[in-house]
Amino acid sequence: QQMVRSDLAAAGVLFTIDTETGFPDVVLINASYGLGENVVQGTVNPDEYYVFKPTLKQGFRPILHKISGSKEFKLIYDIGGSKMVKNVPVSLQDRSRFAISDEEILTLARWGCLIEDHYTAKKGRSCPMDIEWAKDGQTGDLFIVQARPETVQSRKDPDMLETYRLTQRGRVLIQGRSVGEKIGQGPVRVIKHVENLQDFREGDVLVTDKTDPDWEPIMKKASAIVTNRGGRTCHAAIVSRELGLPAIVGTERATEVLKDEQMVTISCAEGDTGFIYEGKLPFEVERVPLKNLGRPKTQVMMNVANPEEAFSLSFIPNDGIGLAREEFIINTFIKIHPLALLEYEHLEDASVKTKIDHLTPAYTDKTQYFVDKLAQGVGMIAAAFYPKDVIVRMSDFKSNEYANLIGGRDYEPTEENPMIGFRGASRYYDPRYREGFALECQAMKKVREDMGLTNVKLMIPFCRTVEEGKRVLEEMAKHGLKRGEKGLEVYVMCEIPSNVILAEEFAEIFDGFSIGSNDLTQLVLGVDRDSEIVAHVFDERNPAVKIFIAHVIKAAKAKGRKIGICGQAPSDYPEFAQFLVEQGIDSISLNPDAVLKTTMKILEMEKALSV
The missing domain is CATH 3.50.30.10 (Phosphohistidine domain)
Structure with missing residues (x-):
C-alpha cells in the first residue's frame, strides 16, 4: 500500500455541508501543513475554505471564503529519531501562505461532491460526508484517505x-x-x-x-x-x-x-x-415551527450585512435579500481604504503601511486583497440565498466614515454635513474616488462571472439626478458590468425626493427601485436623522412621506419596474406595512429578527384585503 507523504505537503478534513448551520450547498475544507492528525486533534489552527456546490457543478470557480490559519506546527515523520512522528515549527513565511492552491481547493471540493452524490444515490436520501484528504509532497498528487457520513447537521429537524x-x-x-x-x-x-x-x-x-x-x-x-x-x-x-x-x-x-x-x-x-x-x-x-407557514404574495426579503451570518439566516423563510450592504464587509473584513491600497507604493505614513502589511501578508498586489475580500463577503451572502435575488448596494459610506478606514484620512474631504455630501453615486465617477469604485466593480464581476452567482443584482445609492445615474452606469460598463448583459440588472435606491418626482425618468435607465425610507423621510421632512433634538419629528408614517412613497410605487408599476422597500418601518409599525401592501409594493425587506412576525402580519393583511 502506498504511503501518502503529506508530511512533505499538507492534509486536512472536508465536509460537504456547513458544520455549524447545516447549510447543505457548500464544501468546507480545513488544511494545514504536514500529517492530517494535527487538524483532527486540534493541535493547529488550520486554513478554512468554503466552496459553493451548485455553481461548482456548472463549471465555475466559486471559492466563497478563504481564511489563513496560524498553522504554527506541522507533524512529520521522525526519521532517524526515537519517535514515529514529531511536531516541528512552521516558518513565518509558510504560515502566512495558504496551505494549498485555489486549484487544489476546487479539486477537493469536486471530489467531495462526487463522493456525496455516490452515497446519496446509494442510500436514496441526502448523505453529507465527512472526508479526510492528504497531499503527497513528492508527487504533488491529492488523495482521499477516508470518507464517512456526517452525523450531526444532517439529522437536524428542518421544520x-x-x-x-x-x-x-x-x-x-x-x-x-x-x-x-x-x-x-x-x-x-x-x-x-x-x-x-x-x-x-x-x-x-x-x-x-x-x-x-x-x-x-x-x-x-x-x-x-x-x-x-x-x-x-x-x-x-x-x-x-x-x-x-x-x-x-x-x-x-x-x-x-x-x-x-x-x-x-x-x-x-x-x-x-x-x-x-x-x-x-x-x-x-x-x-418557531416552519411546516405550515404560508408565503404572502408580497415578497418578504431580508437586509443582511454580515456574511458570517448568511448561511444561518438562509433557513428563515424568505424571498431573497433586498439589501446586502458592502459597508460592513469593507469595515469589518477589509478595513483599508481602497485608494490606500491603490497607492500603497507611494504611501508616506509608515504606520499605515505597517497596518496594511499586517492585513495583507499573502498579497503582493495589494488591490487584489480588496477585490478578493469584497467578492468573498458578497459571495457568501449570494450563495446562502441562491438562486433567489440578492440585491447588493454599492458602497454608501459618508466621507467621515471612509476617513476612518486605514489610510483613509489622506483621501477624504472634511465636510460640514457628510449625510448630504460626497456619498453614493457622486463618488463613483468623480476622479477623487473613481479608481476605488473600479475595485468594487471588479469584485462584483468576480462574484457574478467567476463564482457564477448571477442572482446578484447591483444597486446604486444616493443617486441625485438621472444624468448622474447614466454616468455611473457608464463607469460600471468600463469594468465589465454592463446593464442587460449576462442578465445583469441594476437598481437604484429611492431615497431622495428627486428619485420620486422623476421616477419615470429613472425607470428608463434602471431595472428597479428600493425605497430607503430613512433618507427619504429625512429629506422630505428636512430632519437630520442623527440629531436627537429633532428626533421626535422623524416619522416614516408622516402623510408627506406616505404621499411620496405611494407616488413612486404607482410610477414604478406604470413603467413595469420592480419596487421594494428596505427600511425598518414595516417591522416597527404594522399599519405602515399595511399601507405598503395596499399600495401594491412588490417586496418588503426587513432585518432578520423581524421577518417571521412581519410575514405573519402581511399574510393576515393580504387575506383581509383579498390580495
Missing part, C-alpha cells in the same frame, strides 16, 4: 427554526471560531493538564489548549468549551456539535486570558466568529 439571541452585550474578553449557534454560560475552569480533570464540575466552561478523546466524559458536563488551538473540524468542535454545546476554538490565548471561577457568556450566535463575554449576559431562545 423547526431555533435561534439564540443575546439581548445585551458586554465586554469581549477573547474571540475565536464559533462551533454551533448556541449561547452558554458558567464559571471558567482552566484545565492545562490531564491530571487536573478531576477539578472539573458540572456546568463549568471548559477552557483548555486542546481536547483529546479521553476528555469526553468531562466535556459532557460542560456548559461550553473554549480552546486555544484547533479549527472547526478538530476533536473539540466535533464532540461539541454531537453534545449540542456551544464551543469556540482557535482563540490562541484563552488559557491565559480567562481565569478560574470567572463568570462568562459564550456566544456562538453571531456568525463564524465566537465571542467570550465577561459576566452572565441575558439571552433568549426562539423556536
Whole structure:
C-alpha cells in the first residue's frame, strides 16, 4: 500500500455541508501543513475554505471564503529519531501562505461532491460526508484517505427554526471560531493538564489548549468549551456539535486570558466568529415551527450585512435579500481604504503601511486583497440565498466614515454635513474616488462571472439626478458590468425626493427601485436623522412621506419596474406595512429578527384585503 507523504505537503478534513448551520450547498475544507492528525486533534489552527456546490457543478470557480490559519506546527515523520512522528515549527513565511492552491481547493471540493452524490444515490436520501484528504509532497498528487457520513447537521429537524439571541452585550474578553449557534454560560475552569480533570464540575466552561478523546466524559458536563488551538473540524468542535454545546476554538490565548471561577457568556450566535463575554449576559431562545407557514404574495426579503451570518439566516423563510450592504464587509473584513491600497507604493505614513502589511501578508498586489475580500463577503451572502435575488448596494459610506478606514484620512474631504455630501453615486465617477469604485466593480464581476452567482443584482445609492445615474452606469460598463448583459440588472435606491418626482425618468435607465425610507423621510421632512433634538419629528408614517412613497410605487408599476422597500418601518409599525401592501409594493425587506412576525402580519393583511 502506498504511503501518502503529506508530511512533505499538507492534509486536512472536508465536509460537504456547513458544520455549524447545516447549510447543505457548500464544501468546507480545513488544511494545514504536514500529517492530517494535527487538524483532527486540534493541535493547529488550520486554513478554512468554503466552496459553493451548485455553481461548482456548472463549471465555475466559486471559492466563497478563504481564511489563513496560524498553522504554527506541522507533524512529520521522525526519521532517524526515537519517535514515529514529531511536531516541528512552521516558518513565518509558510504560515502566512495558504496551505494549498485555489486549484487544489476546487479539486477537493469536486471530489467531495462526487463522493456525496455516490452515497446519496446509494442510500436514496441526502448523505453529507465527512472526508479526510492528504497531499503527497513528492508527487504533488491529492488523495482521499477516508470518507464517512456526517452525523450531526444532517439529522437536524428542518421544520423547526431555533435561534439564540443575546439581548445585551458586554465586554469581549477573547474571540475565536464559533462551533454551533448556541449561547452558554458558567464559571471558567482552566484545565492545562490531564491530571487536573478531576477539578472539573458540572456546568463549568471548559477552557483548555486542546481536547483529546479521553476528555469526553468531562466535556459532557460542560456548559461550553473554549480552546486555544484547533479549527472547526478538530476533536473539540466535533464532540461539541454531537453534545449540542456551544464551543469556540482557535482563540490562541484563552488559557491565559480567562481565569478560574470567572463568570462568562459564550456566544456562538453571531456568525463564524465566537465571542467570550465577561459576566452572565441575558439571552433568549426562539423556536418557531416552519411546516405550515404560508408565503404572502408580497415578497418578504431580508437586509443582511454580515456574511458570517448568511448561511444561518438562509433557513428563515424568505424571498431573497433586498439589501446586502458592502459597508460592513469593507469595515469589518477589509478595513483599508481602497485608494490606500491603490497607492500603497507611494504611501508616506509608515504606520499605515505597517497596518496594511499586517492585513495583507499573502498579497503582493495589494488591490487584489480588496477585490478578493469584497467578492468573498458578497459571495457568501449570494450563495446562502441562491438562486433567489440578492440585491447588493454599492458602497454608501459618508466621507467621515471612509476617513476612518486605514489610510483613509489622506483621501477624504472634511465636510460640514457628510449625510448630504460626497456619498453614493457622486463618488463613483468623480476622479477623487473613481479608481476605488473600479475595485468594487471588479469584485462584483468576480462574484457574478467567476463564482457564477448571477442572482446578484447591483444597486446604486444616493443617486441625485438621472444624468448622474447614466454616468455611473457608464463607469460600471468600463469594468465589465454592463446593464442587460449576462442578465445583469441594476437598481437604484429611492431615497431622495428627486428619485420620486422623476421616477419615470429613472425607470428608463434602471431595472428597479428600493425605497430607503430613512433618507427619504429625512429629506422630505428636512430632519437630520442623527440629531436627537429633532428626533421626535422623524416619522416614516408622516402623510408627506406616505404621499411620496405611494407616488413612486404607482410610477414604478406604470413603467413595469420592480419596487421594494428596505427600511425598518414595516417591522416597527404594522399599519405602515399595511399601507405598503395596499399600495401594491412588490417586496418588503426587513432585518432578520423581524421577518417571521412581519410575514405573519402581511399574510393576515393580504387575506383581509383579498390580495
